Structure formats: structure tokens, C-alpha cells
Amino acid sequence: MDQPLLELKDICYSYHSLEGETIALSHISFQIQKGEFTAIVGPSGCGKSTLLSIIAGLIAPESGEIIFHGDSPPQAAQQPCTLTPSCPRIGYMLQHDHLFEWRTIYQNVILGLEINHMLTPERLGRVTQLLKDYDLYKFRDKKPGELSGGMKQRAALIRTLVLEPELLLLDEPFSALDYQTRLSVSSDICSIIRSTGKTALLITHDLSEAISLAGRILVLSKRPATVKCDIPVRLTLTDDSPLASRNAPEFKDYFNQLWKEISDENHRQPEFSGKI
Amino acid sequence: MKTTDSLSFQEKYERDHRRHHRMVLLARTFILIIFLLLWEGSTRMGYVDSFFFSSPSQVLMCFLGMVKDYSFFTNTGITLLETIASFLLVLLISMLSATLLWHSQKCSEILEPYLVVLNSLPKSALAPLFIVWLGTGINTIIVAGISVAVFGSVINLYTGFRQADEEKIKLIYTLGGNKRDAFFKVVLPGSVPTILSNMKVNIGLALVGVIIGEFLAARRGLGYLIIYGSQVFRLNMVITSVIILCVIAMGLYEGIQMLERCYQNRL
Numbered sequence: 001m002d003q004p005l006l007e008l009k010d011i012c013y014s015y016h017s018l019e020g021e022t023i024a025l026s027h028i029s030f031q032i033q034k035g036e037f038t039a040i041v042g043p044s045g046c047g048k049s050t051l052l053s054i055i056a057g058l059i060a061p062e063s064g065e066i067i068f069h070g071d072s073p074p075q076a077a078q079q080p081c082t083l084t085p086s087c088p089r090i091g092y093m094l095q096h097d098h099l100f101e102w103r104t105i106y107q108n109v110i111l112g113l114e115i116n117h118m119l120t121p122e123r124l125g126r127v128t129q130l131l132k133d134y135d136l137y138k139f140r141d142k143k144p145g146e147l148s149g150g151m152k153q154r155a156a157l158i159r160t161l162v163l164e165p166e167l168l169l170l171d172e173p174f175s176a177l178d179y180q181t182r183l184s185v186s187s188d189i190c191s192i193i194r195s196t197g198k199t200a201l202l203i204t205h206d207l208s209e210a211i212s213l214a215g216r217i218l219v220l221s222k223r224p225a226t227v228k229c230d231i232p233v234r235l236t237l238t239d240d241s242p243l244a245s246r247n248a249p250e251f252k253d254y255f256n257q258l259w260k261e262i263s264d265e266n267h268r269q270p271e272f273s274g275k276i
Numbered sequence: 277m278k279t280t281d282s283l284s285f286q287e288k289y290e291r292d293h294r295r296h297h298r299m300v301l302l303a304r305t306f307i308l309i310i311f312l313l314l315w316e317g318s319t320r321m322g323y324v325d326s327f328f329f330s331s332p333s334q335v336l337m338c339f340l341g342m343v344k345d346y347s348f349f350t351n352t353g354i355t356l357l358e359t360i361a362s363f364l365l366v367l368l369i370s371m372l373s374a375t376l377l378w379h380s381q382k383c384s385e386i387l388e389p390y391l392v393v394l395n396s397l398p399k400s401a402l403a404p405l406f407i408v409w410l411g412t413g414i415n416t417i418i419v420a421g422i423s424v425a426v427f428g429s430v431i432n433l434y435t436g437f438r439q440a441d442e443e444k445i446k447l448i449y450t451l452g453g454n455k456r457d458a459f460f461k462v463v464l465p466g467s468v469p470t471i472l473s474n475m476k477v478n479i480g481l482a483l484v485g486v487i488i489g490e491f492l493a494a495r496r497g498l499g500y501l502i503i504y505g506s507q508v509f510r511l512n513m514v515i516t517s518v519i520i521l522c523v524i525a526m527g528l529y530e531g532i533q534m535l536e537r538c539y540q541n542r543l
Binding site for chain 1: 441443444446447448449450451452453457461462465466468543
């Protein structure tokens with residue numbers, strides 16, 4: 001088997017306050033192969049976003065190891081609640097597009113290049129190409145307020161893609177959109193990710209979205225989160241677009257299986273949360 | 277010409293909008309004219325003593341006299357210069373201080389009570405100290421102007437910086453940026469409305485501080501004319517100077533508002 005793109009070994013993380021310690025993640029281990037589209041689902045507040053922040057290198061785990069391409073990236077500062085710059089090989093898409101309203105779409109899209117001092121003619125040419133490919137070129141001088149939710153989310157994806165990350169972390173990027181836009185945007189973004197051959201890790205609350213987009217689903221338990229089960233998704237369809245996937249005969253079985261795993265978790269009392 | 281019935285809803289809306297603005301402008305002018313007429317009339321008819329209360333015609337004569345002997349230009353010029361210098365220094369000091377406080381949470385926690393106390397202190401109480409420390413002259417007056425506005429300005433700007441969107445700051449880190457990038461790409465551009473509204477308050481406060489300074493430590497300027505006029509009972513000079521001050525305050529405020537409009541149009 002090939003060397004995994006990303007490997008997490010025994011990742012643990014706790015939040016600290018004067019009220020006590022809250023264990024968010026407990027001994028999380030899994031691997032992600034290159035080109036894989038993996039979804040992570042789990043009960044609300046189980047620590048999914050914390051896990052993504054750790055993978056991105058924004059916060060440091062209390063223990064455990066993250067191995068990227070066989071070597072450990074520089075660890076984030078060991079200071080609670082202190083963000084550190086993300087690993088450049090990892091792209092991160094947040095829940096909202098967070099386009100800056102004082103910048104045009106073009107200026108928003110090149111933000112990452114500006115920060116990383118990578119404003120070369122080749123890269124800017126690639127920005128223009130991406131804007132053309134995803135139907136945003138004629139809106140490049142508009143402010144974000146003039147675009148629809150779906151267009152803004154596409155611009156946010158381009159902002160992440162221009163840095164050419166090897167791994168894309170998607171932290172519920174469609175949750176702020178209405179249902180109709182969400183279906184079409186998730187479909188668009190999935191095809192963009194597939195066409196660019198990126199490895200992606202998606203966090204979502206929407207089980208249907210996870211089944212239709214991902215090739216593999218990790219279910220996290222209630223806090224303190226551990227990997228409860230790892231479900232490979234195999235749908236027998238010739239058209240593997242996310243919208244068509246929802247009509248696959250296996251779709252319902254996967255949905256029921258995931259639903260059972262999540263509802264079991266919701267009925268379980270938290271193992272521990274409080275002062276130690 | 278279109279009749280009322282043939283106007284579209286949009287045209288009706290625009291017509292009503294224009295009418296409303298005309299009415300507001302007319303009412304404002306009307307109030308001013310009535311006030312001036314009542315003032316002039318009551319002094320001419322002897323209801324009010326013009327020695328103490330002056331009158332619009334005497335104020336006009338005094339103003340023309342000041343223009344003729346150039347005292348209007350020298351005194352207004354010096355007050356304006358001191359006010360703008362104080363204002364710009366307040367802006368610079370408060371921006372630098374608020375940036376430092378934003379950068380260091382520890383520093384802001386340590387300095388917070390000092391800032392609150394200094395902001396609450398009546399700054400006119402400090403003016404005599406400035407005279408002892410710096411002597412009389414333009415420096416003392418500029419420092420007096422700064423002292424009135426600077427502490428409140430630091431607190432307001434720092435509060436504005438702290439309210440920057442945490443998620444946008446996180447985005448900067450996800451793109452590989454650091455705290456400096458977060459400040460220059462998110463905090464500072466996102467705080468422009470706060471900075472502009474803070475500037476509107478500061479320009480007025482700087483003028484207040486400069487006038488306090490001129491009361492105590494000047495031989496030129498509108499504040500000096502006011503205090504000198506009151507001491508020698510030349511109340512025409514006092515009231516003329518106060519009216520010039522009103523116009524200056526309005527002009528400076530309007531200048532900042534124009535800046536704000538320019539910024540809003542760019543958005």
C-alpha cells in the first residue's frame with residue numbers, strides 16, 4: 001500500500017478554563033490516502049472543527065503525532081488558544097466564505113498569494129484561469145456583496161486552490177447556504193476537487209451530503225471524540241456526480257447505517273466532561 | 277409637463293424625497309433668520325442690552341474690522357493650525373497605542389485602569405500643569421488639545437480593533453499568515469468605519485482642548501480673543517470669535533464627513 005498522504009496517530013486535545021478541563025479529542029488515529037475524499041460526521045460539539053484546526057497546524061495537539069507525506073510538519077506553538085500559521089501544503093475552507101467586503105473578488109482570491117509573497121505572473125495567470133473556469137471572471141471587479149452565496153463560496157474555494165494545497169480541509173463549507181444553493185454548490189465544488197485531483201477532508205452535519213460526496217466516511221463519537229467507525233462508500237452508479245449519487249440503491253442503506261451510529265452516540269451519556 | 281397622476285411611483289418617490297430635503301433646509305434657514313431678527317430687534321428696541329449681548333449688526337461690524345486689520349486671519353489661522361496639529365497627533369498616538377494594545381493582551385490588561393482613569397479626568401485640570409512644564413506658547417496648546425482627545429480615542433480604537441471578526445483572522449492563519457497579516461489585512465481595514473467615527477469625535481475634542489489651552493497660555497488665537505474680550509468687556513469680539521469657532525467646528529466636521537463619504541462610495 002502507498003504511503004498515506006496524512007496520518008494521525010493518537011491525537012488528544014483538551015480545552016482548559018477555570019471551570020476545569022474539557023477533553024475534546026481522545027486518541028484519534030486514521031490515515032488518508034492521496035486523492036481520497038473523506039467525510040467526517042459526528043454529533044454536534046464533538047470536536048470535528050478542533051480536529052481540522054489541528055490537522056491544519058493552527059493549534060497543537062496535547063499529544064499524538066501528525067505525519068504529512070511521511071514527515072511531521074512543524075508543530076504549532078504550544079500555547080492554548082493561540083493560532084499559528086497553517087501548513088502551506090494544506091488548504092482550509094471555513095463554514096462561511098469570509099470574503100472581505102472591502103476587497104474586490106479578484107483581490108479576495110489573491111489574498112493567500114499576497115500573504116505568502118507569491119504574486120508571480122504564472123500564479124496570477126492561474127488565478128485568471130480559475131476565475132474563468134468557474135464563471136467568476138466577469139465578476140472579478142465586483143465586491144462580495146454583489147454576488148450570490150454560491151458564487152461567493154466558489155470564490156472562497158479558488159482563494160484556497162490558488163495556493164495549490166495537497167490536502168483540502170472543508171469545515172462545513174456549505175452549511176451557511178440555503179438548501180437549493182447548497183446542493184448545486186456542493187456538487188460544483190466536488191467536481192472542482194475531483195477534476196483537480198485534490199485530497200479532501202470534509203466535515204459535515206448532513207449525512208446525505210457525506211454519502212453523496214465522499215468515498216469514505218469517518219464517524220466520530222460524542223465528546224471526548226474517538227473514531228467510532230470507518231465506512232467506505234461504494235455506490236453502483238455510472239454517473240458519480242453528487243446529485244446523481246443520491247439516487248443510488250445503496251444510498252438509503254448507508255444513510256440508515258450512519259443515522260444509527262450517530263443516534264446511538266446522541267443517546268449515550270458523555271463519558272467525561274468537567275473538572276479533574 | 278407631467279400631471280401628478282401621470283407620474284410613476286419612482287418619480288413620485290423622488291419628488292417627495294426632494295421636497296422633504298428642501299423643507300428641512302428651509303426650516304433650518306428660517307430658524308436662523310428668525311433668531312437673528314429677534315436678536316437684532318430686541319437690542320435695537322432696548323429689550324436687551326447690546327453692551328452685554330451684542331447684536332448681529334455689531335458682530336458683523338466687528339468681523340469686518342477683524343478682516344480689515346488681519347486679526348481674523350492670524351487668530352483663526354493659529355487656532356486652526358493648533359487644532360489640526362493636535363488632531364493629527366491624536367490620530368497617530370492613538371493608532372499606535374491601540375495597535376500595541378491589540379498586539380499584546382497582557383499589555384492591554386495592565387494599562388486598562390490607567391486609560392480609564394485618564395479618560396475620565398477633566399483635562400482642563402491638567403492645563404495649568406502643562407503651562408508649568410512647557411511654558412506658554414503653541415506647544416502647550418497643542419498638548420492641551422491632545423490631552424482632551426487622546427485617551428478616549430485610544431480606548432475607542434482598541435475596542436474597535438478587538439471587535440474584528442475572529443473567523444476572518446482565523447482565515448488569515450489558514451492561508452499561512454501571521455499576526456501581522458491579521459492586523460494589516462483584517463483588523464485595520466475592518467476598523468476604518470470605527471477610525472472615521474473616532475476622527476469625527478476627535479476633531480471636536482481637539483478644538484475644545486486648543487481653546488482651553490489658548491484661554492490659559494496664548495497671546496494669539498480665538499481662545500485668546502474670547503478671554504481677552506471678556507476681560508476688557510469687548511463682548512462683540514467675544515461673540516464674533518464664538519461664531520467663527522462654530523463655523524470652524526462645522527467645517528472640520530464636514531471635512532471628515534467628506535472623507536467618510538469617499539470611503540463609503542469606494543465600498
